[in-house]
Amino acid sequence: MQYWHFSECAYPDLPDPETYDSVRVTLPNGVIDPERAAGLWDRYIREWQVADECGLNVMVNEHHSTATCMNSAAPLIAGVLARVTTNARILILGNPVANRNDPVRIAEEMALVDLLSHGRLDVGFVRGVQYEVGATNSKPFRMTERMWEAVELITRAMRTHDGPFNWEGEFFHHRQVNIWPRPYQQPSPPIWIATGTPASAAPVAAHGYKIATFLGGAKGTRKLFQAYRDRLEEIGKPPAGDDMFGYAALAYTGRTDSEGLDGARKLLWYLQSNKVAKQFTFPPGYMPYSVRAAALRGPQPSGPGAPAVSPLPDLTSMSVDDLIDQGILFAGSAKTVAGQIERFYNEVGGLGHLLLMGQAGHLGHEETVRGIERFAADVVPAVDRVTGGVTV
Amino acid sequence: MQTLDLVDADSGVDFGNGVYLDTRAAGSGDRVALLLPGAERAAENATFVESLAEEFSVVVPSHPGFGRSARPDWCTTVGDLADIYVDWLERSEASDVTLVGLQFGGWIALEIAVRRPAQLARLVLVDAVGVKLGGPLDRDFADIFATPYAGLERLYYADTAFGLGDLGSAREDDVLEMARNDEALVLYGWEPYLHDPRLGRAIERIDVPTLLIWGSHDGIVSPDHGRGLAAKIAGARFEEIDGAGHRPQVERAEDVARSITTFAG
Numbered sequence: 322m323q324y325w326h327f328s329e330c331a332y333p334d335l336p337d338p339e340t341y342d343s344v345r346v347t348l349p350n351g352v353i354d355p356e357r358a359a360g361l362w363d364r365y366i367r368e369w370q371v372a373d374e375c376g377l378n379v380m381v382n383e384h385h386s387t388a389t390c391m392n393s394a395a396p397l398i399a400g401v402l403a404r405v406t407t408n409a410r411i412l413i414l415g416n417p418v419a420n421r422n423d424p425v426r427i428a429e430e431m432a433l434v435d436l437l438s439h440g441r442l443d444v445g446f447v448r449g450v451q452y453e454v455g456a457t458n459s460k461p462f463r464m465t466e467r468m469w470e471a472v473e474l475i476t477r478a479m480r481t482h483d484g485p486f487n488w489e490g491e492f493f494h495h496r497q498v499n500i501w502p503r504p505y506q507q508p509s510p511p512i513w514i515a516t517g518t519p520a521s522a523a524p525v526a527a528h529g530y531k532i533a534t535f536l537g538g539a540k541g542t543r544k545l546f547q548a549y550r551d552r553l554e555e556i557g558k559p560p561a562g563d564d565m566f567g568y569a570a571l572a573y574t575g576r577t578d579s580e581g582l583d584g585a586r587k588l589l590w591y592l593q594s595n596k597v598a599k600q601f602t603f604p605p606g607y608m609p610y611s612v613r614a615a616a617l618r619g620p621q622p623s624g625p626g627a628p629a630v631s632p633l634p635d636l637t638s639m640s641v642d643d644l645i646d647q648g649i650l651f652a653g654s655a656k657t658v659a660g661q662i663e664r665f666y667n668e669v670g671g672l673g674h675l676l677l678m679g680q681a682g683h684l685g686h687e688e689t690v691r692g693i694e695r696f697a698a699d700v701v702p703a704v705d706r707v708t709g710g711v712t713v
Numbered sequence: 714m715q716t717l718d719l720v721d722a723d724s725g726v727d728f729g730n731g732v733y734l735d736t737r738a739a740g741s742g743d744r745v746a747l748l749l750p751g752a753e754r755a756a757e758n759a760t761f762v763e764s765l766a767e768e769f770s771v772v773v774p775s776h777p778g779f780g781r782s783a784r785p786d787w788c789t790t791v792g793d794l795a796d797i798y799v800d801w802l803e804r805s806e807a808s809d810v811t812l813v814g815l816q817f818g819g820w821i822a823l824e825i826a827v828r829r830p831a832q833l834a835r836l837v838l839v840d841a842v843g844v845k846l847g848g849p850l851d852r853d854f855a856d857i858f859a860t861p862y863a864g865l866e867r868l869y870y871a872d873t874a875f876g877l878g879d880l881g882s883a884r885e886d887d888v889l890e891m892a893r894n895d896e897a898l899v900l901y902g903w904e905p906y907l908h909d910p911r912l913g914r915a916i917e918r919i920d921v922p923t924l925l926i927w928g929s930h931d932g933i934v935s936p937d938h939g940r941g942l943a944a945k946i947a948g949a950r951f952e953e954i955d956g957a958g959h960r961p962q963v964e965r966a967e968d969v970a971r972s973i974t975t976f977a978g
């Protein structure tokens with residue numbers, strides 16, 4: 322099993338939620354104290370360094386126009402981590418490719434980070450969440466098709482070394498694709514795709530990319546991974562090893578169960594602060610019109626909405642016990658957390674990567690560091706005894 | 714999940730190009746009015762269509778992707794829509810056609826008029842989008858995709874009693890139709906937003922008498938914008954409808970129909 326420390330690098334000092342409609346898209350950035358934001362970045366980067374020093378890997382993602390995630394340019398932070406970490410692999414999960422206009426630029430960024438890190442980069446792609454079609458002006462229609470065209474163009478750009486090729490597709494046009502520099506790893510860094518539904522798992526399997534999913538719980542994740550495994554069988558490819566499957570959960574390890582649960586409660590800020598106005602949660606075209614119509618007819622969310630990456634609509638109202646029970650949160654003492662992960666591993670039919678959101682909201686630096694260190698020292702060896710270590 | 718039943722080759726009207734549209738025909742006058750709706754629900758235009766049908770043979774298609782009309786994959790731009798209707802005009806036996814474009818349909822009507830089909834006798838634009846007049850910082854058209862539904866109704870109607878109100882208690886088919894129309898609007902009008910930059914100049918090609926009708930309380934695209942658009946079309950007349958929002962054909966159906974009938978002479 323490989324473990325990846327992850328934080329969305331929130332700006333957690335928000336006004337009373339009653340004073341704004343949406344933490345995404347419209348909350349003015351005047352809320353930010355630049356000095357405080359810079360200090361937060363110092364500590365978030367330090368936490369990734371701690372993870373590296375403890376033998377864990379690191380993961381970054383990006384979001385736009387939101388206080389829940391100050392990382393608006395994942396390749397930039399990955400470039401920083403390339404120079405301030407030593408051994409960790411660096412996973413970007415992901416580049417929101419349907420929300421970015423220039424896939425060739427993404428290929429260049431990935432190649433550069435791969436060189437800066439001497440080949441420690443894993444390249445992940447996601448479609449991009451619906452809240453951000455406004456921030457990026459991306460048309461929320463046929464975004465999955467746009468994502469796949471971008472992935473095809475980016476991977477081809479990373480793997481082509483004999484001069485320019487031509488790309489005139491449905492969404493992107495480049496007549497001279499020949500990126501300099503080329504990536505360090507050959508033929509390219511490992512490719513991941515994050516997705517949430519079984520139907521979208523099939524093309525990931527067909528391409529031979531790693532699949533990951535966020536906060537889907539054990540049941541949903543099992544279905545997703547099974548769809549991937551089924552697709553491989555359908556097209557006559559050999560079964561996938563654990564290394565092809567990743568899962569992102571919230572995680573906090575304490576000295577005792579009680580301390581672990583205290584830390585975990587602070588992580589729930591991530592679920593509970595995602596107050597998003599309906600018009601940004603359901604842009605036309607992002608989902609089938611019938612799904613949107615049903616949502617528009619449903620109750621107006623008065624409180625926070627669940628993170629869009631999770632297929633579980635009631636995430637925000639679930640108790641800590643429920644979240645643990647469903648495999649969305651791993652929390653407690655090291656022994657308890659190891660047991661929860663072992664159970665999850667068995668429930669989903671095996672996986673090789675745990676993406677651990679070990680910091681969110683107001684969880685302080687010292688607490689975050691203690692959680693990471695305890696996980697690395699006591700949970701990792703215990704889980705590896707059961708699942709076997711996976712070398713990347 | 715509930716979806717709308719779309720028309721097919723049997724139940725729709727053949728517009729050529731393999732396109733079959735859910736189409737309403739009304740009236741039996743000698744003169745044809747091709748009425749191109751916007752993103753409102755088809756039923757909202759019922760009174761207006763009846764009023765117009767007193768003078769015209771009115772043909773009202775739901776555009777591909779809107780309402781109950783299917784959309785072929787190749788049809789992705791307002792230009793594609795205009796081509797479908799130009800082909801239909803050319804294949805029809807009609808002459809002296811009055812083209813009426815409502816809101817988004819006004820954009821399509823502008824695209825048709827700059828193609829100068831011989832059958833086109835006059836053009837009527839009602840609170841039309843399609844041409845941006847302001848600069849980069851100006852929002853010519855309210856961002857409907859960033860506006861909560863309750864706020865949208867206040868932009869669409871001077872009297873919000875014309876809207877669906879609480880969507881939770883609205884008819885399911887009405888919300889489905891609205892949602893499908895919104896999706897089509899995203900497809901055709903997301904970027905550039907509800908306009909085509911080349912139309913700003915191309916509309917100088919329009920060579921038929923043109924009337925612009927505008928709701929005095931349009932919250933999506935202002936009457937001032939309408940006056941500015943009229944100023945760019947040679948000889949165009951501008952009429953404001955008091956007490957109407959973005960969809961005056963819904964709120965003041967008879968008045969709008971009367972203006973058109975008078976204009977057509």
